[in-house]
Amino acid sequence: MSMSLDGFVAGPNDEVDQVFAWYDAERAGAEVFPPGALGSLVCGRRLFELTNAWGGRHPMGAHVFVVTHSVPDAWPREDTPFTFVTDGVASAVRQAKDLAGGRDIAIATPTITQQCLDLGLVDLLAVDLVPVLLGKGVPFFAGLSKGPVGLGTPTVIEGKGVTHLRYPVHH
Amino acid sequence: MSMSLDGFVAGPNDEVDQVFAWYDAERAGAEVFPPGALGSLVCGRRLFELTNAWGGRHPMGAHVFVVTHSVPDAWPREDTPFTFVTDGVASAVRQAKDLAGGRDIAIATPTITQQCLDLGLVDLLAVDLVPVLLGKGVPFFAGLSKGPVGLGTPTVIEGKGVTHLRYPVHH
Secondary structure, three states: OEEEOOOEEEOOOOOOOOOOHHHHHHOOOOOOOOOOOEEEEEEEHHHHHHOOHHHHOOOOOOEEEEEOOOOOOOOOOOOOOEEEEOOOHHHHHHHHHHHHOOOEEEEOOHHHHHHHHHOOOOOEEEEEEEOEEOOOOEEOOOOOOOOOEEEOOOEEEEEOOEEEEEEEEOO | OEEEOOOEEEOOOOOOOOOOHHHHHHOOOOOOOOOOOEEEEEEEHHHHHHOOHHHHOOOOOOEEEEEOOOOOOOOOOOOOOEEEEOOOHHHHHHHHHHHHOOOEEEEOOHHHHHHHHHOOOOOEEEEEEEOEEOOOOEEOOOOOOOOOEEEOOOEEEEEOOEEEEEEEEOO
């Protein structure tokens, strides 16, 4: 995720213009997932709503598992790459793994990432650190409920207006 | 300052063992201030107390300006490099500048840094980013009261168990 130096992935009204300012300029540079490498994506209901179901299809071609308390009205729809999971994050990750068949699974929501970190389900933490202090907004890591999570020394790729950090997660 | 990836400069009980784990191993590497370059240091009362006045002298040889509501008992003491400033952060920075005579001034406390950022008094933000998620603790940036603070693309030095980031601050 793109994160400000003070830990926010969006502003107080979900604005992402500042944390994604680097994205259009760079684009080609440092994708975590080369085309086809991403098998599936796990996200929360909020992101699904905010992106308006990504217009019907995720830009990276991934099948999306949406963790939610209840299946949204008029969903699921035929021939769309969305599965709604109502029995929790661990179930969503398990289903995403089954479908991905060895390819990578990405987690696209702060709260889901926090829950997966607590459950020990994250292997790599990808942070695109953006040189801005937002002061307030939507935090990436605020909801961790378990003690310190140890990470390894990151792989660093220096971009323009962004520092790409890839941390292995210690289990 | 040394900061965990989730934004803490110390644990919930002021523990700094995890955010400073890299320090002893590296030491020589990436000091921000070469010997003699640091003219003075501005900190808060809490750090002064926590370090027990650094045993009487700051390790980098700097004169220390302690921002406090009241001068602590039995201070100031003769022949010690401590000045107590009771009329606010801006005054402390001004006095520190006068004494430093062109050399650098460092700010050593999160709350003082936040106030200086709000006042536009910071030129460079030095963050030693440590690969750990603490989950809770003392935040570096939680008290910013003004809107987003724009930073420049950082200088990056990759250390072992730490990523040294040096951000120019836009005014």
